[in-house]
Structure formats: C-alpha cells, structure tokens
Amino acid sequence: xxxxxxxxxxxxxxxxxxxxxxxxxxxxxxxxxxxxxxxxxxxxxxxxxxxxxxxxxxxxxxxxxxxxxxxxxxxxxxxxxxxxxxxxxxxxxxxxxxxxxxxxxxxxxxxxxxxxxxxxxxxxxxxxxxxxxxxxxxxxxxxxxxxxxxxxxxxxxxxxxxxxxxxxxxxxxxxxxxxxxxxxxxxxxxxxxxxxxxxxxxxxxxxxxxxxxxxxxxxxxxxxxxxxxxxxxxxxxxxxxxxxxxxxxxxxxxxxxxxxxxxxxxxxxxxxxxxxxxxxxxxxxxxxxxxxxxxxxxxxxxxxxxxxxxxxxxxxxxxxxxxxxxxxxxxxxxxxxxxxxxxxxxxxxxxxxxxxxxxxxxxxxxxxxxxxxxxxxxxxxxxxxxxxxxxxxxxxxxxxxxxxxxxxxxxxxxxxxxxxxxxxxxxxxxxxxxxxxxxxxxxxxxxxxxxxxxxxxxxxxxxxxxxxxxxxxxxxxxxxxxxxxxxxxxxxxxxxxxxxxxxxxxxxxxxxxxx
Amino acid sequence: xxxxxxxxxxxxxxxxxxxxxxxxxxxxxxxxxxxxxxxxxxxxxxxxxxxxxxxxxxxxxxxxxxxxxxxxxxxxxxxxxxxxxxxxxxxxxxxxxxxxxxxxxxxxxxxxxxxxxxxxxxxxxxxxxxxxxxxxxxx
Numbered sequence: 001x002x003x004x005x006x007x008x009x010x011x012x013x014x015x016x017x018x019x020x021x022x023x024x025x026x027x028x029x030x031x032x033x034x035x036x037x038x039x040x041x042x043x044x045x046x047x048x049x050x051x052x053x054x055x056x057x058x059x060x061x062x063x064x065x066x067x068x069x070x071x072x073x074x075x076x077x078x079x080x081x082x083x084x085x086x087x088x089x090x091x092x093x094x095x096x097x098x099x100x101x102x103x104x105x106x107x108x109x110x111x112x113x114x115x116x117x118x119x120x121x122x123x124x125x126x127x128x129x130x131x132x133x134x135x136x137x138x139x140x141x142x143x144x145x146x147x148x149x150x151x152x153x154x155x156x157x158x159x160x161x162x163x164x165x166x167x168x169x170x171x172x173x174x175x176x177x178x179x180x181x182x183x184x185x186x187x188x189x190x191x192x193x194x195x196x197x198x199x200x201x202x203x204x205x206x207x208x209x210x211x212x213x214x215x216x217x218x219x220x221x222x223x224x225x226x227x228x229x230x231x232x233x234x235x236x237x238x239x240x241x242x243x244x245x246x247x248x249x250x251x252x253x254x255x256x257x258x259x260x261x262x263x264x265x266x267x268x269x270x271x272x273x274x275x276x277x278x279x280x281x282x283x284x285x286x287x288x289x290x291x292x293x294x295x296x297x298x299x300x301x302x303x304x305x306x307x308x309x310x311x312x313x314x315x316x317x318x319x320x321x322x323x324x325x326x327x328x329x330x331x332x333x334x335x336x337x338x339x340x341x342x343x344x345x346x347x348x349x350x351x352x353x354x355x356x357x358x359x360x361x362x363x364x365x366x367x368x369x370x371x372x373x374x375x376x377x378x379x380x381x382x383x384x385x386x387x388x389x390x391x392x393x394x395x396x397x398x399x400x401x402x403x404x405x406x407x408x409x410x411x412x413x414x415x416x417x418x419x420x421x422x423x424x425x426x427x428x429x430x431x432x433x434x435x436x437x438x439x440x441x442x443x444x445x446x447x448x449x450x451x452x453x454x455x456x457x458x459x460x461x462x463x464x465x466x467x468x469x470x471x472x473x474x475x476x477x478x479x480x481x482x483x484x485x486x487x488x489x490x491x492x493x494x495x496x497x498x499x500x501x502x503x504x505x506x507x508x509x510x511x512x513x514x515x
Numbered sequence: 516x517x518x519x520x521x522x523x524x525x526x527x528x529x530x531x532x533x534x535x536x537x538x539x540x541x542x543x544x545x546x547x548x549x550x551x552x553x554x555x556x557x558x559x560x561x562x563x564x565x566x567x568x569x570x571x572x573x574x575x576x577x578x579x580x581x582x583x584x585x586x587x588x589x590x591x592x593x594x595x596x597x598x599x600x601x602x603x604x605x606x607x608x609x610x611x612x613x614x615x616x617x618x619x620x621x622x623x624x625x626x627x628x629x630x631x632x633x634x635x636x637x638x639x640x641x642x643x644x645x646x647x648x649x650x651x652x653x654x
Contacts, residue, residue, distance in 0.1 A: 364567055364583055415595035420567070420583030430595050469573060473552060475591040475598040476528040476535035478569050478580035481548065481561045482591075483526070483602060484539065485569075 001325040004028060004079040008072040011083030012062060014378035014394055016043035019081045022316035031075045033068060035061035037386040042378055049075055056388040062086045065093040072102050079103040079323055088299040089116050105323040106272050107298050114268040115296040119162045119200050125293040128263045132293040133279060135202030143183050146201055147176060153203045159183060161190030162198040167237030169193055172204055207444040208279035211246055213261035214307045217271050218322050224332040225258035226311050229303055232443040240448060242303035243342040244310050247403060247441030248288050257291055272322050273315055275301050305376060309341035309399040340403040342410050348391040350423035359387040364420025368413035372399045385422060407433055527603040
C-alpha cells in the first residue's frame with residue numbers, strides 16, 4: 001500500500017476546489033496549476049502550492065500534459081487528480097503519469113482505452129452480454145457503410161464520435177437523404193473536438209431517459225455500484241439538472257442495471273470511480289421499459305454530489321483511498337440510498353438569448369444556504385468569468401428526505417441566489433422546477449427542448465391573482481429607491497448612479513447647462 | 516437629509532418591458548417613503564442592508580431586492596426573478612434631450628479632475644442621446 005502525501009490537481013473551477021477541500025480534510029498537501037486567466041481563481045487561493053501553466057487557452061495550459069507532469073515532479077507530488085474534462089480521459093496522459101511514478105487518481109490507461117472509446121466499450125458490452133443500443137461496434141469506414149448499417153437497423157439513427165462527449169460530433173439522421181451531410185459534419189466536428197474523426201452509428205432511441213450508474217472499484221478486484229442518477233434534463237446532449245435516485249427506477253431495476261455496470265467495469269479490470277450510462281426506454285403507462293448501454297465515463301462526473309448526498313459517501317475521499325491501494329471499505333449490500341438529491345448546473349449563459357456564454361465580472365454574489373443546500377462553487381464576487389473555458393460557475397444541490405421536499409428546497413435556494421454583472425441560467429431552473437411535468441417526474445431527454453418551446457406561451461398565461469404586489473411592481477419601487485438612496489455601486493450605470501456620486505456625469509451636466 | 520432625498524421623484528420605470536410610473540417622497544417622519552405607483556398610493560419602509568441590497572417592507576410584506584448593474588443592462592433580482600430595468604427621469608437632461616429627439620451635434624465637456632490626479636481634458640462627442648464617443652486630447 002502506498003501513502004499519498006501530495007496531490008497535484010490538474011484542473012480548475014469548482015472541481016479543483018472540490019478536490020483541494022478533500023485533500024485538506026485528509027491532511028494531504030495540494031498543488032494547484034493555473035493559466036494566466038486563472039491567477040486569481042479560487043482553486044489557486046485554496047491550494048497549498050500553486051504553479052503557472054501558461055496562457056489562457058486550454059491547449060496552452062490545462063491540456064499541456066507535459067507541463068502538468070513537469071510541475072508534478074518538481075513540486076514533489078506523488079499523485080495527480082485530473083478532475084473531469086481536460087486530461088481526465090486521456091489514456092496517454094494516464095500512462096505518462098504511471099511512467100513518471102505519479103499515481104493517476106482514476107483508472108489505468110488500459111482500462112481507459114478499453115472503455116473510454118465508445119466503439120470499444122460497445123464491444124465490451126457485447127462481451128459481457130449487456131444490452132446496448134443496436135448499431136455498429138466499430139468506426140464507420142465510409143459513407144456507404146453508414147448507409148448500409150442504417151438500412152439494417154432502420155431509421156432514425158444517430159451518428160456519434162467514437163471519442164466523443166458533451167454532444168460534440170453527434171448527428172441525428174431521420175432518413176437516408178440526410179446521411180451524407182450528417183456523416184461528413186459529424187466526422188469533421190469529431191476531428192476538431194477530439195482529434196479523431198472516427199464515428200459510429202446506432203439506433204436513435206425516441207424520448208428515452210438518461211440513467212447512469214456510479215461504480216467504484218478497488219485494486220483488489222472489488223467492484224460495487226452506488227445506484228443511479230437520472231440526467232434526463234438535457235439540452236443538446238448537455239446535462240442541465242441531475243437527480244438521484246431516479247423518480248422511476250425501482251429497486252429491482254436498480255439492481256439489474258447496477259449489476260450490468262459492475263460486470264462491464266470488472267471485464268476491463270476497471271479501478272477507481274467511473275460511470276456507466278444507459279438509455280432507459282419508456283414502457284407502457286410511462287413505466288420504465290428496456291435499458292441499453294450507452295457509454296462509460298472513465299472519471300469522476302460533474303454530478304457526483306447527488307450520489308454523495310444520498311449515499312452519505314465522499315467519492316473524492318474514496319478515489320484517493322483506492323489510489324492509495326486501500327480496499328473498498330464496504331460491500332455492495334452495505335450501500336443504502338436515503339433521501340433525494342437534485343443538482344442544477346449554474347452556467348454563465350443567457351438562456352433567453354440562445355444560451356450564449358455570458359463571461360464577465362461578477363459584480364454581486366449572494367449565495368444560498370440553509371438546511372439541505374450544498375453549493376460547489378468556483379467563483380466569488382469580483383471574479384471575472386473567463387471566456388476561455390466552460391462557463392460553469394457552480395453546482396447548486398438540494399437534499400431532502402423526499403423528492404418533493406428536495407424540489408421545494410431547491411426553489412427556495414434559487415430565490416436566495418443572486419448573481420449580478422453576468423447572465424446566468426438561474427431563471428431557467430426556476431421555470432423547470434415550477435413545471436408540472438418536472439414535478440411529477442415525467443422526463444426524457446427531449447423534455448427541456450419541449451419546455452423551452454412552450455415557455456413563451458406559458459409566460460403569456462396570466463398568473464393567479466395574488467394579494468402581494470407583483471414582482472415587477474416591487475422591482476419598480478426598488479429601482480426608484482436605489483436611485484434615491486444610491487446603491488453604493490459605482491459601475492457607472494446611468495439609471496442608478498446619483499449625480500452626487502458621478503463626478504463625470506455632474507461635469508457633463510454642468511457643461512450641458514452652460515452650452 | 517439632503518434636499519434631493521426629500522424631493523418628490525417622478526419616474527417612469529420600465530420593468531421587463533412593462534412601464535410603471537412612480538412618485539416617491541420621504542414620509543413626514545423621515546422613517547419611510549410615501550408615494551404613488553401607477554396611480555395607486557404606496558407606503559414603503561426601505562433599508563439598504565448592504566451595497567446593492569435593499570430590504571423593502573410593503574403592506575407588511577418583506578422583499579429583498581438586489582441591484583445588478585452590468586455594462587450593458589441593469590436588473591433587479593427579487594422574488595426569485597431577474598427583472599430588467601430602465602428609468603426615465605423627466606427632470607434629467609438625458610430624458611429632455613431624448614424627448615426633443617435632437618442630436619445636439621458635437622459638444623465639449625470638461626471632465627472632473629481630482630486634486631493630484633492627471634489633469635485631463637476630453638472631448639465628449641454627443642452624437643445622439645444614446646451614443647457617445649470619447650476622444651482624448653492633450654492636457
């Protein structure tokens with residue numbers, strides 16, 4: 001058994017901070033790396049040591065495996081946590097860590113290669129008899145082959161990048177006439193995003209739920225699952241809200257899906273934390289139908305906190321323990337799920353304007369707290385959200401004994417939450433949580449698109465008569481009062497900066513009066 | 516209390532595209548605010564609890580209003596909503612110019628200079644009520 005004393009965190013944002021916190025709790029030294037855009041980032045402030053990687057673009061900083069390893073060696077780190085994204089699923093980098101005698105906190109390079117590629121993972125699923133979505137198990141060699149496979153399994157089909165993730169390199173193909181442009185489009189997008197143009201084809205499952213199983217495996221061959229997460233609320237294949245447990249998965253189905261996930265992980269000699277993703281068909285009367293293997297994510301997931309909350313486990317602590325060579329401290333039958341957790345991914349995006357990124361300075365930040373609320377954040381008031389990276393600001397998670405109470409807590413927390421200076425998706429989450437379909441758990445991967453389409457019609461519907469003044473009246477009063485009282489904020493906004501506060505405006509007005 | 520705080524405000528406030536008319540003045544005791552919102556009488560107790568955060572009590576109902584001033588827009592967060600705000604003060608020069616619709620042509624302005632700071636002179640070009648360009652000249 002090895003003893004990890006110092007961990008380099010090869011990431012940024014909330015996940016870097018999350019891992020640094022775990023290091024502190026375990027009395028392990030933490031080493032942060034940062035780009036020029038992140039010199040003042042929270043993870044740099046929180047770590048014991050911090051070293052510059054390079055300029056802001058990821059390719060010059062967080063994706064520079066050679067620099068990261070050099071810093072790890074020079075700082076004396078004996079392990080490296082990759083977080084998610086960036087280098088986390090790069091088998092070559094994991095291998096380089098092994099060669100440099102720096103423990104990669106994640107699966108081995110060989111397990112990553114076996115399960116990280118979607119086509120290889122589909123082959124592995126076949127080998128263990130796991131149901132998967134019908135389609136090819138190897139990359140498509142040509143457009144003709146794509147047409148042939150599609151004709152065999154029947155339209156609609158989905159083209160997917162073998163090295164893909166995050167919805168990139170994916171195209172839905174409804175008929176043979178759409179295949180040519182979709183095939184070339186998916187290949188070129190995959191090449192740009194992942195450096196590999198390999199695409200494969202699978203049957204498009206209509207309106208499925210996205211259910212994923214968290215697995216943990218130690219280096220002694222023990223592998224367990226920690227139940228499921230329901231990530232059906234998505235936009236363009238990007239998860240927006242995640243919850244655990246799923247509102248529709250029964251204990252019997254959970255154990256069947258969990259056993260299948262464990263079988264797959266074991267077949268590849270998988271170690272550490274990983275997630276096996278499934279599509280769950282909707283059966284008769286909205287009850288769950290068949291499930292199909294989708295892919296495996298060979299890393300810690302963004303949405304891991306919902307599993308932590310319902311299991312009472314700390315997944316990062318467990319990851320470090322496994323990397324230390326320790327056996328899993330519990331058996332499958334000792335895992336119990338309690339309560340319900342829901343997570344919102346808070347992004348600096350303008351959901352009312354095509355989800356455009358909204359980088360910029362956070363001028364105001366009021367964060368929620370109170371019973372059952374956890375926030376994994378990577379920002380602070382005064383922080384400038386850079387344009388160079390994924391614009392996720394934080395993850396807001398509510399936990400409660402029941403799903404209904406978790407929704408209520410999340411709604412309350414969203415009311416407390418205020419982020420100023422940039423646009424965020426807070427308003428979208430409020431809308432989702434008020435939606436009857438969401439509240440009743442009637443979800444599938446097309447749910448959010450439908451809600452967004454219907455939102456304008458719903459917004460036009462008059463709300464119930466209330467005895468309290470409407471929010472717009474209160475906002476009007478507040479606006480007038482801010483103008484009278486001053487806001488103690490001198491951002492220069494015309495509407496609120498009083499003449500006495502703005503010497504610039506005062507001078508301009510004096511000049512205006514003289515002319 | 517300054518005169519400006521005592522004076523009655525006559526403001527046109529657009530909230531998420533909906534226009535409100537607000538007249539507001541300090542109450543006689545100076546403890547709160549009295550006025551009319553869209554013609555209806557209103558009594559407000561207001562406290563600035565921290566910069567940009569206003570506590571309002573209206574008819575016994577309590578509200579937290581958070582000012583969100585960005586470079587291109589101003590909003591107020593209240594009741595779990597973010598509402599875009601623009602204010603038109605009929606007494607302001609900007610509003611008067613807007614009403615007149617005149618561009619006014621090019622206008623020079625002496626900018627404020629604090630003691631010990633750079634002695635700065637800028638030309639403020641008023642191309643339109645909405646568009647201004649700054650150009651610098653030698654001190």
